[in-house]
Amino acid sequence: MSSRVAITGIGIVSPFGRGREAALEAMRDGRSGIRCIESIDTTGLNCRIGGEVPAAAHQGMFRGVDRFSRFALLAAEEAVEQANARGAIEPERLGAIIGTGLGGCETLDGGFRRVYKDRQPRVPPMTIPLSMYNAAASAVALNFGAKGISYAPVSACASGAHAIGQAFHAIRGGHADAVLAGGADAPLTFGIILAWESMRVMAIDNEHPQSACRPFSADRKGLVLAEGAAVLLLESMEHANARGQAILGEVAGFGITSDAGHVTDPSVDGEARAIRMALRDGSVADNEVAYINAHGTATRANDLTETAAIKSVFGSGAARIPVSSTKSMHGHAMGASGAIEIACSLLALNDGFIPPTLNLDKPDPDCDLDYVPHASRPARVPLFLSHSFGFGGMNGVVALRTIHGL
Amino acid sequence: MTRAEIEQKLIELVQKEKDIPQEKLTPETLLADAGLDSLDALNVLFTIEEDFHISIPDDKARGIKTFGDMVTVVQELLPSV
Numbered sequence: 001m002s003s004r005v006a007i008t009g010i011g012i013v014s015p016f017g018r019g020r021e022a023a024l025e026a027m028r029d030g031r032s033g034i035r036c037i038e039s040i041d042t043t044g045l046n047c048r049i050g051g052e053v054p055a056a057a058h059q060g061m062f063r064g065v066d067r068f069s070r071f072a073l074l075a076a077e078e079a080v081e082q083a084n085a086r087g088a089i090e091p092e093r094l095g096a097i098i099g100t101g102l103g104g105c106e107t108l109d110g111g112f113r114r115v116y117k118d119r120q121p122r123v124p125p126m127t128i129p130l131s132m133y134n135a136a137a138s139a140v141a142l143n144f145g146a147k148g149i150s151y152a153p154v155s156a157c158a159s160g161a162h163a164i165g166q167a168f169h170a171i172r173g174g175h176a177d178a179v180l181a182g183g184a185d186a187p188l189t190f191g192i193i194l195a196w197e198s199m200r201v202m203a204i205d206n207e208h209p210q211s212a213c214r215p216f217s218a219d220r221k222g223l224v225l226a227e228g229a230a231v232l233l234l235e236s237m238e239h240a241n242a243r244g245q246a247i248l249g250e251v252a253g254f255g256i257t258s259d260a261g262h263v264t265d266p267s268v269d270g271e272a273r274a275i276r277m278a279l280r281d282g283s284v285a286d287n288e289v290a291y292i293n294a295h296g297t298a299t300r301a302n303d304l305t306e307t308a309a310i311k312s313v314f315g316s317g318a319a320r321i322p323v324s325s326t327k328s329m330h331g332h333a334m335g336a337s338g339a340i341e342i343a344c345s346l347l348a349l350n351d352g353f354i355p356p357t358l359n360l361d362k363p364d365p366d367c368d369l370d371y372v373p374h375a376s377r378p379a380r381v382p383l384f385l386s387h388s389f390g391f392g393g394m395n396g397v398v399a400l401r402t403i404h405g406l
Numbered sequence: 407m408t409r410a411e412i413e414q415k416l417i418e419l420v421q422k423e424k425d426i427p428q429e430k431l432t433p434e435t436l437l438a439d440a441g442l443d444s445l446d447a448l449n450v451l452f453t454i455e456e457d458f459h460i461s462i463p464d465d466k467a468r469g470i471k472t473f474g475d476m477v478t479v480v481q482e483l484l485p486s487v
Contacts, residue, residue, distance in 0.1 A: 122455065125448035 007249040009233030011078030018057035027355040032210035049209040051226025051331025066104035071229035072136035072184035083233040095149035095179035096141035099159030101335030104131030109189040161338030161388035161396030165254030182231035183339035214359040215296040215325035226331025230339035250401040253282020259393025271309035274395035291384040296325020324372040328358035338388035433474030
């Protein structure tokens with residue numbers, strides 16, 4: 001049994017490109033990765049922008065898998081390399097827990113397009129194994145020889161956070177020495193974008209992609225869909241120390257709750273309970289929290305509910321906690337977003353700054369916290385929270401220590 | 407199409423799916439021994455159906471063990487001229 005769980009590897013594939021450096025630079029510069037979608041023909045869509053992973057970041061790599069699995073594999077590879085993990089962890093004690101919201105959309109969309117649009121009689125035989133929700137987890141396990149606890153948490157936008165939280169508990173509970181944990185999604189397909197358009201929560205501003213996502217701003221327009229993956233190598237502190245591996249951070253606590261309320265309207269109670277549970281799980285005092293990476297989708301429902309949840313937990317102390325939404329830069333990558341946000345936060349905070357909330361031009365009077373508007377801010381943050389609140393009322397909050405808090 | 411022609415076409419289609427040398431694709435070769443696992447074989451059958459515009463029923467597909475079996479099944483299903 002290990003009471004502490006270290007982070008020894010971070011890998012990320014995002015709208016900023018492949019790798020940690022691209023993400024770190026974007027966070028530091030406060031630069032948006034949202035642009036016009038190029039990977040599909042967007043004729044017929046109202047929304048033609050997204051947080052798309054640039055083609056050069058992944059094309060031709062890890063062939064023969066769905067796009068979301070390819071992102072997961074590239075992120076896992078970067079984490080494994082940083083952690084010097086090849087051959088360093090007993091395969092039976094290594095897991096792969098990769099969450100996703102929507103699984104292999106590219107494969108499904110392509111397969112069904114053949115039948116419904118092109119009137120072809122059949123769908124390719126790999127459709128099921130490529131599109132299943134655990135395809136990315138399976139691909140990671142297979143490629144990196146993880147023979148221990150492996151599966152895919154599926155909880156919409158909380159999937160990535162749940163993957164990292166569950167992996168943390170698995171290691172702390174003695175079920176594994178290390179787990180490749182994170183999230184992956186690639187929902188920028190014609191059918192999925194249309195489906196989101198129907199929900200009328202999308203920021204449709206094709207002329208100004210970089211300013212379309214405006215969390216906590218009174219002139220918010222809604223969310224911007226995105227894609228990508230982030231994978232952390234979580235490892236028991238004893239195991240990492242025994243092999244002399246550099247520690248990049250620590251998962252301190254995890255909170256996981258359900259609203260059991262409304263399928264798409266978030267609840268202050270469900271979110272607040274997840275925050276409190278994460279603090280309690282990690283024996284973290286309220287005043288230790290020095291930054292919150294918000295779920296921050298830039299929908300009115302989220303921004304107000306999340307702000308109220310933070311205030312209900314921290315009371316008057318909420319005013320001193322910087323809260324930012326990096327979705328303003330990378331968009332909402334569904335089940336990958338929790339993992340991407342944890343990775344981006346760790347990279348930025350370890351480097352000595354808090355990532356900003358872009359486009360917060362008109363502060364919403366109902367959102368009155370410190371949202372770190374416009375520009376990154378130099379700061380020494382030992383401990384932070386990452387919020388993920390998914391459709392279905394499923395919440396995940398992860399408490400993490402940076403290198404400044406070890 | 408003659409059997410030889412079908413055989414040649416199938417070698418092409420198999421190789422499109424997986425890099426298998428032609429000498430491994432004799433009529434007696436078990437597909438598994440040639441390096442086609444069960445999923446590879448499914449993909450090959452799919453490509454064959456697309457290319458020849460035929461539909462291979464499951465019971466016939468399950469009976470295919472060797473490359474020769476594959477040629478026979480395709481030959482049987484092709485409309486006779």
